Amino acid sequence: MIEVARLTKRYGRKLAVDDVGFTVRPGRVTGFLGPNGAGKSTTLRLLLGLDHPDGGTALIGGRRYRDLRHPLRTVGALLDGAGPVPERRGVDHLAWIAQSNRIPRRRVREVLDLVGLTGAAGQRVKGYSLGMGQRLGIAAALLGDPEVLVLDEPVNGLDPDGIRWVRDLLREYAASGRTVLLSSHLMAETAGTADDAIVIAGGRIVAHGSLDDISAGHESLESAFFALTGDRRGLGGRGGRGGRGEW
Amino acid sequence: MTAAPTGVPDTGGIRLTDLVRAELTKIRTLPATWIVLALTLAADTLLALPAATDVVRIAGSGGRTAAITQFGTVLLAPVYAFVAVPVFAAGGEYRGGQVRVSLLAAPDRNRFFLAKLLAVLGILTVAAILVVLPGHLTRRALGGADVAEATGGLSAEVTAYLLLGLVAYGFAMLVRTVVTPLAVLVVLPVLVSPLLRGLSPEVTRLLPHEATLSFLGMPEGPHLALDRPVGLSVVVAWAVTFVGAAWAVTLRRDG
Numbered sequence: 001m002i003e004v005a006r007l008t009k010r011y012g013r014k015l016a017v018d019d020v021g022f023t024v025r026p027g028r029v030t031g032f033l034g035p036n037g038a039g040k041s042t043t044l045r046l047l048l049g050l051d052h053p054d055g056g057t058a059l060i061g062g063r064r065y066r067d068l069r070h071p072l073r074t075v076g077a078l079l080d081g082a083g084p085v086p087e088r089r090g091v092d093h094l095a096w097i098a099q100s101n102r103i104p105r106r107r108v109r110e111v112l113d114l115v116g117l118t119g120a121a122g123q124r125v126k127g128y129s130l131g132m133g134q135r136l137g138i139a140a141a142l143l144g145d146p147e148v149l150v151l152d153e154p155v156n157g158l159d160p161d162g163i164r165w166v167r168d169l170l171r172e173y174a175a176s177g178r179t180v181l182l183s184s185h186l187m188a189e190t191a192g193t194a195d196d197a198i199v200i201a202g203g204r205i206v207a208h209g210s211l212d213d214i215s216a217g218h219e220s221l222e223s224a225f226f227a228l229t230g231d232r233r234g235l236g237g238r239g240g241r242g243g244r245g246e247w
Numbered sequence: 248m249t250a251a252p253t254g255v256p257d258t259g260g261i262r263l264t265d266l267v268r269a270e271l272t273k274i275r276t277l278p279a280t281w282i283v284l285a286l287t288l289a290a291d292t293l294l295a296l297p298a299a300t301d302v303v304r305i306a307g308s309g310g311r312t313a314a315i316t317q318f319g320t321v322l323l324a325p326v327y328a329f330v331a332v333p334v335f336a337a338g339g340e341y342r343g344g345q346v347r348v349s350l351l352a353a354p355d356r357n358r359f360f361l362a363k364l365l366a367v368l369g370i371l372t373v374a375a376i377l378v379v380l381p382g383h384l385t386r387r388a389l390g391g392a393d394v395a396e397a398t399g400g401l402s403a404e405v406t407a408y409l410l411l412g413l414v415a416y417g418f419a420m421l422v423r424t425v426v427t428p429l430a431v432l433v434v435l436p437v438l439v440s441p442l443l444r445g446l447s448p449e450v451t452r453l454l455p456h457e458a459t460l461s462f463l464g465m466p467e468g469p470h471l472a473l474d475r476p477v478g479l480s481v482v483v484a485w486a487v488t489f490v491g492a493a494w495a496v497t498l499r500r501d502g
């Protein structure tokens with residue numbers, strides 16, 4: 001269970017996350033949707049203690065991320081701008097992560113196998129394709145077999161096969177009673193994966209509920225998305241407060 | 248929520264030693280570490296030959312020549328390859344965004360910094376002995392104990408490598424790059440010190456490189472000399488300052 005309340009983050013004068021609140025329930029896949037610059041990655045960084053909020057709280061299983069006793073066994077995360085040193089071999093990247101949280105070494109082989117990187121494990125990461133890098137990131141998130149998955153645009157760079165694999169993995173994960181939160185700006189993809197959605201635009205939550213509720217009255221999730229976010233584009237938004245008619 | 252979910256058995260809380268092991272793996276699996284160590288070892292050993300046998304003389308002032316052992320800067324030069332090991336260990340965190348992965352794995356910034364520092368200390372100590380020893384033995388074998396003693400003795404040399412390595416490490420954690428600390432540490436003795444020593448030898452001899460030379464008993468001239476214990480204290484102060492500042496800043500940074 002993820003509980004976010006009144007979360008606010010300012011970069012200079014820019015309000016990147018503005019009074020954001022939502023809960024993510026276990027047993028379901030929750031999509032975190034919004035246009036570029038809406039504040040998705042910032043919210044996820046705040047949730048994982050990689051950025052300091054100006055206000056509000058973000059809890060995972062009732063605790064701040066920084067207070068977790070077993071961070072990687074509790075939460076698996078894939079984040080923008082969090083990855084391996086390019087000169088390191090893929091397997092070594094996973095090896096140190098596993099050691100840091102006392103995850104058995106055999107688990108490194110398991111997740112490499114799971115994401116289909118066994119053959120490339122001994123290669124330096126700088127030789128990886130975009131999709132291979134993404135698979136390595138997902139492998140790192142899965143290392144601790146965590147209770148909660150937080151993935152920032154996990155299908156970015158993946159081929160159709162990879163996308164389907166991620167979808168099946170996340171559905172299975174949620175079906176086993178665990179919590180899955182994934183950000184995306186791909187509506188069609190999210191519609192096929194998520195049960196619930198949180199829509200953010202200009203730093204504010206504009207909709208939160210089951211996919212059916214959100215798409216109700218619209219042709220598709222995509223048209224609902226445009227209707228919800230059309231006047232609150234994150235890019236060029238003014239402090240995230242730009243309501244309709246303000247400019 | 249239970250801390251240990253299915254599949255991966257919970258083996259108790261995470262210990263500092265787990266984090267130190269992970270940091271050791273990071274350093275060990277970075278190709279730069281091995282390249283740098285090989286370079287340092289080669290440079291140290293090669294410089295020991297002329298130092299021990301006095302074959303090579305360096306042109307000194309007034310047309311006189313001097314034995315290479317009198318030029319501490321030359322003998323200490325390999326340390327500036329050596330310090331690239333901790334610099335890469337620190338700067339590597341900021342390549343590819345590894346630091347975010349590190350902080351996800353070890354969200355307690357104090358533990359993260361402490362674990363990394365302990366790993367760097369361990370690697371520096373072992374590596375310093377390994378790279379310094381062959382050169383030291385060469386000097387001893389070819390030039391006798393006098394020459395070996397003249398360059399400070401093995402433990403002093405290892406201490407010098409360790410302390411300058413810590414200065415470089417703290418510096419790199421502070422500025423989050425590899426290039427700046429290496430450039431500054433090399434430019435200081437090569438360019439700044441020759442200019443500054445004419446103006447103010449009192450200040451110049453307190454620079455890390457010059458203080459280290461004093462500590463090793465081979466200052467570059469009497470006006471730059473400090474007593475050996477004083478030289479040691481000055482270098483220790485530099486190391487504590489840089490590492491302390493890096494620690495303080497790491498606590499306040501988020502990732």
Ligand SMILES: Nc1ncnc2c1ncn2[C@@H]1O[C@H](COP(=O)(O)OP(=O)(O)OP(=O)(O)O)[C@@H](O)[C@H]1O
Pocket residue numbers: 011014015016034035036037038039040041042043185234
């Ligand atoms: N470190 C930072 N410094 C300054 N501004 C930032 C920083 N990080 C994010 N921002 C700003 O905060 C806003 C939200 O950015 P964020 O990366 O969270 O968006 P996003 O929803 O993840 O977008 P995308 O879909 O493009 O990944 C943007 O306007 C961005 O410019």
Ligand SMILES: [Mg+2]
Pocket residue numbers: 040041042080152
């Ligand atoms: Mg983003």
